[in-house]
Amino acid sequence: MRLTPVAYLASYLLSLLGNSIAGVALPLIVLQTTGSALGTGAVAAATALPAVLAGLVMGVVIDRINRRTSSVVTDLVSAASVAALPVVDMVSGLDLGWFILFGIIGSFGDVPGMTAREALLPAIVRHGGVSAERLMGVREGLGAIALLLGPAAAGTLMVLFDGSAVLWITAATSLLAALLTLLVPHRVGDVSTGAAGTGAVAGGNGWSQLRDGWRVLFSSPFLVATTALTVVSAMVLGPLQALVLPVWFTRVEQPGMLGFVLTALAAGLLAGAASYAVAGTRGRRRTWFLAGLVGTGLGFGIIATLSSVWVVLAGAFVVGLSSGLFGSLMGVLMIERIPEHMRGRVMGTQNSIMIAAPTVGLMAAAVVTEYIGVGTAAVALAGVWLVAMAVGLFARSLRNLEPSADPTTQEAMVTTGA
Structure with missing residues (x-):
């Protein structure tokens, strides 16, 4: 594998690992510093909306500037927002307001950073001498590794070091991710300058360009269907991990086993992604799609x-095994079917919806768990996925997933809503 995809994948792993560590360590540090569980929740709540808005707004920017540059800048924003916390702690001491402020600033690096990397993927395939199937399989596998290592690393670091040192280490992962992205040639990140691309990027103000991205996304039956499936998956898996299973493990007096759920999920993701990386170019894509879709439903049903x-x-x-297959295939389809000049706006909208989806599912699951029971909540969440699975099985736009002989044909079909 050439340097370009290796640098991209290494940067992706470090960025995701840093986010995974921060997701565990930051709430603990906030709790240690403020002594308030309510304050910890306030930080998460206060940064949720800015994260969604940042994903939407920054999609326009990502379609206007070199995508390697946008990926580097967003990683630097993430690193700076975390590194600023120990600096403030040394100068004046931290309080809840500082955590909220830098959490909001960091939101302009996290979700846009994810979008920038995804927008860069087609160019990595073109310039890296690697198939989209192999690249996406390896990327999903690295995501599973980060999911597995991040919480363990965060716990270990919190035992070995004080909060400030952990924050410095977390910021360093984002900084290293930015430096590794610089190994990708600058020309690889150039935004399309073809006829379609030029008009979309240069014409109109930011708001009109954002609406153009929404038009492409919501007028395409294919993009609507695939986005809906991905969002529903997050809406089901998030509440299961964060609420239903913690309540159930506590009731059966085995709370220590909860962490092994994440391990099992990550192991499945790794196996599924590795399978797709090795064999994704063989057989029909519809077969891979059905395996991921139905397998995920089976897994949710078993858990329920x-x-x-x-x-x-x-x-x-x-669930992890099937999601590894499904997620890898979806990544390949997004590379092929989202118009090059629209990737930042379309993917920014998709990622913003993805950030909000688990919260919606969590609120609904909390109501059902509180007033009916945890078992009913588990069955209801599995039922939501079964409905989405049925829609995915019969959706006309998801019947033919094979690549077009002309790469521009599929982009044109999506742009026109075909």
Whole structure:
């Protein structure tokens, strides 16, 4: 594999690992510093909306400037927002306001950074001498590794070092990710300058360009269907991990087993992604799609039984395995079918919806768990995915997933809503 895809993948792993560490360490540091569980929740709530808005607004910027540059800048923003916390702590001491302020600033690096990397993917495929299937399979596998290592690394660091040192280490991962992205040649990040691209990028103000991205996304049955499936998956998996399973493990008096659910999920993701990286170019894509879609439904159904700890762990592995296949295939389809000059706006909107989706699912699951029961909440969440799965199975726009002989044909079909 050439240097360009290796640098891209290494940068992706470090960025995701840093976010994974921060996701565990930052709430603990906020709690240690403020002594308030309510304050910890306030930081998360206060940064949620800016993260969604940043994903939307920055998509326009990502379509206007070199995408390697936007990826580097967003990583630097993430690094600076985390590194600023120990600096403030040394100068004047931290309080809740500082955590909220730098959390908001950091939101302009996290979600846009994810979008910038995804927008860069087609160029990495073109210039890196690697198939989209292999690249996406490896990328999804690295995501599973980060998911597995991040919480463990955060816990270890919190034991070995004080909060400031952990923040410095977390910021360093984003900084290293930015430096590794600089190994990708600058020309690889150039935004399309073809006829379609020029008009879309140069014409109109930021708001009109954002609306152009929404038009492409919501007028395409294919993009609507794939986005909906991905969003529903997050809306189901998030509440299961964050609410339903913690409540259930506590009730069966085995809370220590909760962490193994994440391990089983990550192991499944790694296996599924590796399988797709090796064999993704073989067979029909519809077969891979069905395996991921139905397998995820099977896994959620197994978890929803809540019959034993080992059954739940097995269900988590099946969900991970199927999601590894499904996520890798979706990544390849997004590379092929989102117009080059619209990737920042379309993917920025998709990622913003993805950030908000788990919160919606969590609120609904919390109501059902509180007033009906945890078992009902698990079954309801699995039922939501089964409905989405049925829609995915019969959607006309998802029947033919094979690549077009002319790469521009599929982009044109999506742009025109075909």
